[in-house]
Amino acid sequence: MSYKIQEADLLSDKKMKKDFIQVMWNLYSGLPHWVPPLRLSLHELFSPNHPFFKTSKVKAWIAYDKSQRPVGRILAVHNPVSQKFHDNKTGFFGFFECPDDQDLANQLFNLASIYLKNQGCDSIQGPVNPSTNYECGLLIEGFDDPPQIMMTYNPAYYQKLFKNYGLEKAKDLFAYSYPMEYRLPEVILKIAERTKNKEKITYRCIDKSRWDDEVNLMLDIYNDAWEKNWGFIPMSEEEFKNMANELKMVADPELILFAEVEGRPVAFIVCLPDYNQIFHTIPNGKLLPTGILKLLFGKKKINRVRVITIGVKKDYRRLGLETLLYVEAKNAIASKKRFSHLEMSWILEDNLNMNKPLLRMGASPYKTYRIFEKGLEHL
Numbered sequence: 001m002s003y004k005i006q007e008a009d010l011l012s013d014k015k016m017k018k019d020f021i022q023v024m025w026n027l028y029s030g031l032p033h034w035v036p037p038l039r040l041s042l043h044e045l046f047s048p049n050h051p052f053f054k055t056s057k058v059k060a061w062i063a064y065d066k067s068q069r070p071v072g073r074i075l076a077v078h079n080p081v082s083q084k085f086h087d088n089k090t091g092f093f094g095f096f097e098c099p100d101d102q103d104l105a106n107q108l109f110n111l112a113s114i115y116l117k118n119q120g121c122d123s124i125q126g127p128v129n130p131s132t133n134y135e136c137g138l139l140i141e142g143f144d145d146p147p148q149i150m151m152t153y154n155p156a157y158y159q160k161l162f163k164n165y166g167l168e169k170a171k172d173l174f175a176y177s178y179p180m181e182y183r184l185p186e187v188i189l190k191i192a193e194r195t196k197n198k199e200k201i202t203y204r205c206i207d208k209s210r211w212d213d214e215v216n217l218m219l220d221i222y223n224d225a226w227e228k229n230w231g232f233i234p235m236s237e238e239e240f241k242n243m244a245n246e247l248k249m250v251a252d253p254e255l256i257l258f259a260e261v262e263g264r265p266v267a268f269i270v271c272l273p274d275y276n277q278i279f280h281t282i283p284n285g286k287l288l289p290t291g292i293l294k295l296l297f298g299k300k301k302i303n304r305v306r307v308i309t310i311g312v313k314k315d316y317r318r319l320g321l322e323t324l325l326y327v328e329a330k331n332a333i334a335s336k337k338r339f340s341h342l343e344m345s346w347i348l349e350d351n352l353n354m355n356k357p358l359l360r361m362g363a364s365p366y367k368t369y370r371i372f373e374k375g376l377e378h379l
Contacts, residue, residue, distance in 0.1 A: 219373075
């Protein structure tokens with residue numbers, strides 16, 4: 001099949017932005033486990049006022065079929081913040097969607113690669129939408145279950161399109177499953193109890209009435225805790241607060257915990273109810289006229305929860321705070337009585353400090369996401 005590929009200015013052209021977003025509905029409508037994103041969230045992400053675009057340059061393309069339906073897309077991302085932090089010249093791609101057509105996939109990848117090479121990049125990584133601080137990774141294992149909130153989903157054939165273009169594995173990301181009926185091992189409970197009994201260590205829930213102040217504390221911990229992680233990109237205060245404010249709508253303050261040493265917050269864990277279970281019932285991704293009602297009244301039907309992040313400042317990592325936060329978060333989740341399944345994601349495949357405790361707790365990796373990469377020297 002022949003396609004027409006058109007460059008799209010997502011930040012200023014409303015029609016192109018609408019077409020770019022619509023691609024997923026045109027490709028995914030027959031996939032039972034796909035969760036339609038909220039269109040409003042995507043429109044807000046591609047706003048020229050979004051803080052991400054104050055530090056990064058992007059270029060997008062849309063592929064149209066013979067009937068002028070948008071059926072393919074890609075976004076190239078030049079992120080100087082990432083390059084400076086990691087001292088490299090890596091560019092990124094994201095929001096890739098494509099029919100099972102290798103020629104079209106190659107054209108889309110080539111457009112993104114050429115653009116990034118012209119920006120001075122020597123390699124390309126992805127998918128990141130639009131960075132590792134947002135949704136990222138190609139699902140390669142675990143297609144028989146809907147994604148949890150802020151996790152990706154894609155057709156299984158995408159991996160073939162990536163490999164045939166020459167993209168290779170850069171890093172795998174694991175999602176762990178933990179049935180709530182499991183009892184934590186005694187060794188984990190003892191570590192948490194010992195940590196909790198130390199005089200200088202306390203824990204508490206986030207205070208939603210002081211949301212802005214609490215978010216500032218999380219930002220301070222975040223940029224310290226993940227500094228050495230593969231793929232980490234520091235977030236500006238404006239970008240972090242923007243993301244936190246988006247999550248405020250779905251956050252349960254009893255499931256966001258701080259650990260403090262001498263009254264100073266040095267670690268936190270964020271667990272979010274899986275609102276994808278509600279978004280799954282909004283097939284067109286539109287809140288109006290009925291989607292907003294499902295969102296407002298469907299909360300009690302959610303029975304899954306995701307640990308989206310846990311971080312401990314590097315100077316406090318030998319105190320057992322991670323274990324304490326895991327145990328207290330599980331207790332808080334269990335107290336709600338409606339959650340039956342806990343997901344912890346995503347975890348870098350070689351992050352032994354995270355993987356070993358999760359396996360010891362009885363969690364099992366049940367989904368795998370992959371970041372791919374390719375050098376641009378031969379373009």
